[in-house]
Amino acid sequence: MPVGAQQKTTPAKNTPADTVKVDLFNGFRVDIDAVPVISGLLGNKETFSYEAALQAYIKNKYYPVIELGYAGANKTTDAEANFKTNGMFGRIGVDINLIKSKKGVTQTDNMALLGIRFGYSGFKYTLANVIITDDYWDESTVHNYNNIRSRKAWFELSGGMRVEISPNIFMGWTVKYRNLFKKPETGTISPWFVPGFGINTTGTTWGVNYCIGYKFNFKK
Amino acid sequence: MRVFKKIYIIFVLPVLLYSCADTSACREETEVNVQINFYERTYITATKKYAYNALTVDSIWAKGLDLDSFLYKKKLDQELILVPLRKTENQSDFTIRFNNTTDTVSIFYQNNDKFYLSLECGCIVVHTIDEVLSTGHFIDSVAVINREVINSNAENIQLYHF
Numbered sequence: 108m109p110v111g112a113q114q115k116t117t118p119a120k121n122t123p124a125d126t127v128k129v130d131l132f133n134g135f136r137v138d139i140d141a142v143p144v145i146s147g148l149l150g151n152k153e154t155f156s157y158e159a160a161l162q163a164y165i166k167n168k169y170y171p172v173i174e175l176g177y178a179g180a181n182k183t184t185d186a187e188a189n190f191k192t193n194g195m196f197g198r199i200g201v202d203i204n205l206i207k208s209k210k211g212v213t214q215t216d217n218m219a220l221l222g223i224r225f226g227y228s229g230f231k232y233t234l235a236n237v238i239i240t241d242d243y244w245d246e247s248t249v250h251n252y253n254n255i256r257s258r259k260a261w262f263e264l265s266g267g268m269r270v271e272i273s274p275n276i277f278m279g280w281t282v283k284y285r286n287l288f289k290k291p292e293t294g295t296i297s298p299w300f301v302p303g304f305g306i307n308t309t310g311t312t313w314g315v316n317y318c319i320g321y322k323f324n325f326k327k
Numbered sequence: 328m329r330v331f332k333k334i335y336i337i338f339v340l341p342v343l344l345y346s347c348a349d350t351s352a353c354r355e356e357t358e359v360n361v362q363i364n365f366y367e368r369t370y371i372t373a374t375k376k377y378a379y380n381a382l383t384v385d386s387i388w389a390k391g392l393d394l395d396s397f398l399y400k401k402k403l404d405q406e407l408i409l410v411p412l413r414k415t416e417n418q419s420d421f422t423i424r425f426n427n428t429t430d431t432v433s434i435f436y437q438n439n440d441k442f443y444l445s446l447e448c449g450c451i452v453v454h455t456i457d458e459v460l461s462t463g464h465f466i467d468s469v470a471v472i473n474r475e476v477i478n479s480n481a482e483n484i485q486l487y488h489f
Contacts, residue, residue: 182446184353184446184447184449185352185353185447186353186447186448186449188446188447188449190446234446237449237450238449239414239440239449239450239451239452241411241413241414243391243394243396243398243411244391244394244411244413244414244419246413246414246415248414248415248440250440250441250450294442294443294453295443296441296443297443299445299446308445
């Protein structure tokens with residue numbers, strides 16, 4: 108089948124009627140995250156995150172995935188403190204498809220996915236104009252922390268779905284629960300935003316991807 | 328297919344709401360005060376030991392030495408006071424008037440001005456008390472029971488009155 112053609116899995120000839128033959132490798136899909144576009148249109152100027160994913164189809168059940176992206180933040184608080192960062196990030200993991208092949212029925216490529224990810228980002232950040240004031244004693248000091256190096260690793264539990272809206276073109280969403288391996292310690296400076304992880308106040312956060320993807324088939 | 332489409336359309340809404348979340352305001356406690364509690368010390372002859380009971384002072388005034396602004400001004404029925412330490416010095420002096428008797432309390436400490444709370448709340452200055460001295464008009468003696476002064480109220484110093 109040429110690249111770009113829709114994949115259908117049907118019961119193979121000369122096999123028992125109640126079994127479905129599925130190839131080991133069924134192609135791969137490239138996803139682009141549309142959330143930054145939606146977020147930008149809504150006026151979010153504080154953070155951005157662009158990412159793409161490459162997901163392989165193994166026996167139409169297991170979906171190893173690599174996600175790469177570039178994200179950053181520039182946030183000024185009500186107290187005029189400013190946080191800036193940007194950097195690359197990567198995630199690696201696997202999804203499983205909860206939709207099972209029905210015996211003797213043509214299978215679609217729609218997927219209900221559950222998965223795990225391991226994420227990592229190495230980046231620098233700046234925390235500027237942190238003002239400490241004392242109204243009673245009439246004292247104030249300003250702190251600036253420039254180019255602080257940071258490395259963060261986390262794991263994610265994800266759930267989502269992909270729907271084939273036209274041959275080989277997929278849309279869908281993924282919701283992710285992210286958890287840093289090492290939580291921010293009380294009293295120590297930590298980045299407000301971690302590329303690929305998101306806003307980091309407690310060491311856990313939720314993330315959402317809304318993806319548009321194209322599947323490349325490699326079927327004999 | 329129709330069900331799948333409905334579900335993923337529904338999930339556009341959380342994406343929009345997620346993008347609009349406002350997290351600019353500080354919602355943590357940033358005040359750092361020393362808590363000073365008052366006690367009455369009485370000698371029990373039977374046991375030959377001192378007994379300490381919480382003391383309620385009828386009226387109290389408190390302010391930084393040489394400052395005009397009062398932290399407490401004729402505040403009635405106080406068992407304790409909360410006072411802020413200077414953040415750029417290692418000594419703070421307070422004038423405390425108990426009813427009609429005035430004492431001066433000097434607190435010596437170390438500052439840590441890099442105690443980070445969050446981006447929204449910034450840093451606070453926390454203190455470690457070294458020593459407390461006082462004049463002895465109303466106050467008999469003082470004791471430091473918790474040297475770490477942070478942004479949660481806890482008893483740091485006990486002032487004893489006969």
